[in-house]
Amino acid sequence: MITDHDVIVLGAGLAGMRAALEAARAGADVAIVTKVHPIRSHSSAAQGGINAAIAETDSWESHAFDTVKGSDYLADQDAVEAMTQEAPRDIIEFEHMGVIFFRGPDGKLGTRAFGGASQARTYFVGDITGQALLVTLYDQILKAGVKVYEEWFATALHMEGGACRGLVALEMVTGELHLLRSKAVIVGAGGLGRLYEPSTNALICTGDGYALAYRVGAPLMDMEMVQYHPTTLAGSGFLMTEAARGEGAYLLNSLNERFMKRYAPNKMELAARDVTSRAEATEIAEGRGIDGNVLLDLRHLGPDVILKKLPQIHEMALDYLGIDMVKDPVPVRPGMHYQMGGIKTDVEGATPVPGLYAAGEVACVSVHGGNRLGANSLLDTIVFGRRSGKVAADYAKSTPASTGGEALLRSEQERLRELLSRPYTGETNAGLRLELATMMDELVGLYRVEAGLLEALDKIKGFRKRYETIAVGDKGRVFNQALTFSLELGYLLDCGETIIRSALIRTESRGAHTRSDFPERNDKEWLKHILLTRHGEAEPELSYLPVTITRWQPEVRSY
């Protein structure tokens, strides 16, 4: 089946839905394509809050500086300026849409402290801020009557005359493949956490957006910048929000010592995430951990703060570890959490590929540079979601409708037929995914070194060869998740390779990228972004872009 729209948005998290809403407001015929129902999107897992300089005592310059410093000076400062200037308006808009933000005694929005910020500027709803924003935005999408292709899985982007003009997607309930044509496509398909084991991310975060865009020639930028969150639950790896430390929780080692005093004497537990995660890893490596973890201690906050402001993580620690954080500290460790890099866009969300836009975690504007500050990701999604929705709708107005695409639809049908007809080899996609993700955590994780990265590159090439032969363990049409899982693993392999290659190229330590063989930051050579562009089966093309510096020159970074 072939259907036409003005703008197609891939992904229905905060970035995708915000983009769709803005494009609809601009008069475009918009459709959202999403492999899960919008409410299931991983934006709902963002717990702590969203940053903005709203208070009179605060300024966007201060927010921007904290962001730039947090990024280890790799963020593009024009983009950071845009985001921090527009943050208050965008958050207030969500308040007008109905988000039940926490209030101060005067009835105005109230804040909590967060990592890497020079003052408390994080606005929040308990510890379910992402969920509160997501549900409200979904309800706005319902109100606006935006068409949602729900549980449709994108398999390829449709290119026509060098421009992106839609996509091919698998309707999971029927197993039918469709061509959805448009004048512009916005990718807001979220992160790639499944590439790492363990990760805080949901099972659906499989890098679809990065890989689909990469395959049609959109460059991926800063892919080496993978964030490890300092507090993920021992065992399961679930996220324990930074808001816990924002509310005053301590990090303790086996000597019952607040070890952050040695790493960030001023900000202590509220240093930037890369700094805190490395500190924990050092404590654990030097024998002051507890079974490979450190402790997150909330007891002194009292039951009132814990139960009222952090009920979700309280429930999670109880459900998955049997620990009541009111009474006992919780074992946590650094765990893969967020990809700072992504599809390279300008400050409006446009990629170098005409007709193709991106926003949210999948995009790299870049506002997060080498390390994202907590509560800046929700902000990123709603500011650049809105911006990309507007420019994509404008672009669609002056662009003729696509007429082609049947050839792509047929070749995609053929590709899936081949996948389904492969003979069983005894190897499974799940097994290979686990091998890949364990390898990424080991060799391309918190600490990296050339030999390890070369080994990872070699291994991932081998994984790719094996992937080409693995059979899909379900031959049916209806809701064939074995088929979509196989496609997802293909996306993960593409993402993994770009991360390894970029990590090899950057011979310095900056932000989340720590090279044990190059432990210092090197501004002389590396104040620039690494971009990889795919040209068919050949090695990806490497290029660089200078970091945009408007007013903050790189300084020594300490907390």
Add this chain to the structure above:
Amino acid sequence: MQFTIEVGRFNPEGTYPENAVPGAPFPAPWDRSPARRYQTFMVDLPEHAVVLDALIAIREYQDQSLAVRCACRSAICGSCAMWINGHANLACKSRLSAFTQDGKTRVESPPSMPIIRDLVCDMKPFWDKHLAVKPWLQNKQPVPPPNEEYRVSNASMEELIQEVSCISCSACLMDCESFAVNPDFLGPQALAQAFRYAGDPRDAETKERLAEYSKPGGIWDCTHCYECVTQCPKGVAPLEQILKLRRMAVDAGFTNNAGTRHADAFAESVRDSGRLNELTLMPKSVGFFNIVEQIKTLPSAFNLIRAGKLPPLIHKAIPGINRIKTIFERVGGRFK
């Protein structure tokens, strides 16, 4: 640790694994659901593992054709609500050890919802109901300027966090007794969200909402079975929100409906005689002059007579009725 999982399989294309045997869903008032087959798996997992761990292990290493929705694994995304031993629960929040009965755990798509495949049900009834309550803020005018928030108390926002905590998993609707017999009932989740907006001090259309929610299929169709409160994995307690809406609706004057009349008939009967007058309950609920509806209840009346359950024709007050009246006077409100 070894766990035994019995999984309800359904495939509209008709292909099933060889060891999946025909069976019926757990005994329940629902009979709309097509027949399934049940397949038994053994999985080796840590003692504290949850049902979803088992299902993922089965899908990844035993049978890739098992269809199950899941994403976050930590009770945030709402994907994995299903029937576990005959009641709706999140698979990611249900410990296998706590849900092992007679040596096994039985999981299946809830028979109260249409089924797509295996553990994947069709959520359309759920989302249709959600949409039907107009789940968006109708902004109170004037809307503050773009750089200013509505000034409201933190208490009024905290009052709503219970409903905002809803993750739309549908566990409440899956086990709703009223929905089981009346597909048009808006159901617990939608009505909890209805309160979330009707109770928002920034909403301008509280009255219009209450009028709408008071119609048949709305707040008065809940039978207080408490299944939604029991099954909700996030403590939303939809029934409590429905009761709040009822109070708001009656206070706003939306009393011309069978639900309010029924509640009033109860209260009046207790006030006047100290106990329930079942004889007048039905006519008062449908309306004394609503002859058509009253005639419709006649078959039930005949059944009662046949079973010897007809209430006494002369309804007597209990001894000490004056003290009951005093209670009503002290409580105040509409029945003093």
